[in-house]
Amino acid sequence: MKLQKATCFALFAILELAAEPTRQLAAAEIADKYGISLHHLAKVLRDLGRAGIVDAARGVGGGYRLAGNPKRLTLMDVIELFEPIESETLSGDEPRPPTDIGRALSLVLNEIDEHALATFRSITISTMLKIVRQRPWAASLGERRPRKRAQRG
């Protein structure tokens, strides 16, 4: 599964903001951390602002903070702001030829899509932050999991 650049930038920004709910973060801080285009990120943040997911404060010390509820906001809510994401069945399109082989291929690809959609719908921003703190990938990298007290950001 590959998400478009704007979607990834939006998720980076939202997760950074949700991880530090008491702070306002500047777009430049996030862009620097991820090595991404500030110009592109600023555009994404504007889109998120229009959707009511982030609030922007102007002026010195200004920045962004999360306006949405991280326990309610799902990956799907964010992704669908930036790219079409629906299974072939749901979209009603039939991009494959209307042959038995085309339909069989659509059926299999739809199975994959349905799993992806269910995953995106069921993972909230809060859950994502838990995954970040738990670092389940650490064991496969031979790293030690951080002690509970050190679990931040």
Added chain:
Amino acid sequence: MANTSTGLRIRPAQLDDVPAVIALDEEVTGLAKPGYWGDMFERFGDRRRGQRFFLVAEREGRVEGFVIGETRAWEFGSPPCGWIFAIQVRPKGRLKGVGTQLFNAICDRFRKTGVVSVRTMLARDNTTILSFFRSQGMMAGPFIELETTLEGGSPP
């Protein structure tokens, strides 16, 4: 054990709790299944208590939720593992940590049986419960559920 801050007590289900469980399930699913829950109590509340768990969350004498599970070994070739078959919380009592306490309580019991993983299965479109299990740290596991419609049958 009672959680003194919330007054919630998680304990093994008793026969007397079954009507409340039936009512709670009916409130959530719209369908009363007295035979099914009676059978579940016999299988999980009454037998092999060291491996099978039917727990209820009770506050001031009212059943707020329940969870059912079992430690199973070598099913689908899997080493011993805790399975959660059902979890429900009264709709008006949700978002207050009842589900989390039930989940933690059954995980504690699984741990005592020596297992290190917990598994469940649920409908892909059951976003509420899927999100709940995700919020408890559960992720897709190494198994894939497959099914087919038998010849002569029609899909549900």
